[in-house]
Amino acid sequence: MLRMRVCGCVIALWSSCFVLLAVAQVLIPSEVNALRAVKNRLSDPRKHLTNWNNGDPCKSHWTGVFCFNTVGADGYLHLEELQLLNMNLSGSLAPELGQLSHLLILDFMWNELSGTIPKEIGNMTSLKLLLLSGNKLSGSLPDELGYLSKLNRLQVDQNYMSGPIPKSFVNLVNVKHLHMNNNSFSGQIPSELSKVPTLLHLLFDNNNLSGYLPPELSNLPNLRIIQFDNNNFMGNEIPASYGNLSQLAKISLRNCSLQGEIPDFSRIPSLSYLDLSWNRLSGSIPSHRLSHNMTTIDLSDNQLNGSIPESFSDLPSLQKLSLENNLLTGSVPAIWWKISFSTKARLKLDLRNNSLSNISGELNPPANVTLRLEGNPICKNASIQNVGQFCRSEAGGDGIPDSSTNSTQTMTCPSQACPTDNFYEYVPSSPVPCFCASPIIVEYRLKSPSFSYFPPYIQKFEMYFTRSLDLSLYQLSIDSIFWQEGPRLQMHLKLFPMFINPHSNTFNFSEVHRIRGILTSWELPPTDFFGPYELLNFTLLGPYSNMIIGPRRMGIRKGILAAIITGAVASFVILSATVMLLITRCSRHRDRPPSRRHSSSKITMKIDGVKAFTFKEMTLATRNFDSSTQLGRGGYGKVYRGILSDDTIVAIKRAEEGSLQGEKEFLTEIELLSRLHHRNLVSLVGYCDEEGEQMLVYEFMPNGTLRDWLCGMKFPTFPVS
Incomplete structure (x- = not known):
């Protein structure tokens, strides 16, 4: 009998060893059922979710499903991320999403989803990123979203949503980004938002918001961007207290039916971008010098009078000054005199349709300055030399191109050595000539940049982007850029593998997974100048096309x-x-009778x-x-x-x-x-x-x-x- 017991122990011990090698933890059944309910609500024409019918979501690497690496207190794995970016999915969001109470990231961006946002999402109390941009969602925002106390980023922009901004958002005590632009939200901006001290970006442009601009927003200590363009604050003024937003980098209130005078923004040391165009603002332009960081000042299409402040001549980073269609008088200041232009710099001065009659100094701006004066009395002053060339309707266009492509000089390399049919190409900036590699394609967009002309800042962006991804500078190629309405700047980026030897021409799995994880988790460090970004697509072609992006850190x-x-x-x-x-x-002692060493129970x-x-x-x-x-x-x-x-x-x-x-x-x-x-x-x-x-x-x-x-x-x- 004793031998049998020992043998049983042996079998158990050996089994434990093999179980240790073979066992795999599984997702809690309630979350598996929730995922199946999600799939049942979706139409998947490209068959991205075909493997959602196979096995356990964590073990079988269901598309877009990422699980925690350790089991919870209940002995099961739980979902960490659900990332279904740009998969051409249609259908609606399932209420069962609310059962994913451990989920940190919910990403359905750039699909074709319709219907409303289920109130049950308010039960996802661990959620940090709620990303629903670029769908066809409608209806109002559920008040229950206010229960998401750990939420860092809410993106519902570019949908068909309506109704008010919920006052329950005051409970989003960790939220930094509210991106709700390009919808049909209406009503008053809740003053309660001023009680959320973590807020960095308020992107409410292109909605039907009305009422007044809450002066209480000036109490937000970390606010960097106010972008409320194309709303209707009829008859209301810009609160003077907005001049106290000491961390503000950008304020854009274009086409908001605002009236009154322009507040004094000279006390904001980091302000780079000011757009108050297409309103009914009156009075004179404040004369105090704005921040040295100013790149863009657009006060066009208002009812401003008085003269152009001389302080505009002391803005070394200025790229765009638009004052057209106002009632300005006096002289045109030679704003370009104190600006040191690099070969990549540009300055657009649009002063059309005012009452400007003279010029301070000589009218001889450098070639990279675009000056437009038509519609002013100065154009009839024949005594001013060269004035005619700046008074034509086609005078230099706007001076800022809408798009560009990579102008890196083409290397002289043998075409047959780089198989372009399998998405390989020569790395433009490789330290080793004619290094052939396969890139990862990233569609990337700056949602609210604080500049109007990108070329002077390309190198700065390349350094920021590669450093954030722990890549070398030559591994990034900005293939093309183009401006979109907003303005927003979209980029087509290519990321190349590091040169180790002539055969190291692809990223390995862990590098692809690491880079994608940083971008889809919004882990790039924040930058006020480039503003918030969004990932439009992360494309794996050629040698990467069959790569399965599964749970993190499992290799x-x-x-x-x-x-x-x-x-x-x-x-x-x-x-x-x-x-x-x-x-x-045990064999030696099998005949010994058992005995107790102590009679007590202990x-x-x-x-x-x-x-x-x-x-x-x-x-x-x-x-x-x-x-x-x-x-x-x-x-x-x-x-x-x-x-x-x-x-x-x-x-x-x-x-x-x-x-x-x-x-x-x-x-x-x-x-x-x-x-x-x-x-x-x-x-x-x-x-x-x-x-x-x-x-x-x-x-x-x-x-x-x-x-x-x-x-x-x-x-x-x-x-x-």
């Missing part, structure tokens, strides 16, 4: 895999030898090198088993990192109620474990058998467990082959 490098196999073989040999020793010893034992700890010592070592000290969880129970009274760091394995043994069996297990000694196995330090608890105390392994290596919890993602 294993070849070296790690070899180490795991070696360790597993060694452990198997040691385990086999130990088992044979146990069988031999059994004790003394083993050299193994200490009996009190429950109090275990509690102190783990800060009362605080969740922050938990290392993992297994079939036996939870494992905690503990610090003993002598500062020794240990791993404490605490049995759960369903795993408790009889005291004698527990102490017998301790005795067996104390005899296992090998440099590849952690040693048993002690145990605790008090207050109904059973705990084993081991040496602490700072580099993690075999399971960690197998499941990719401690290492970055790399392909096996």
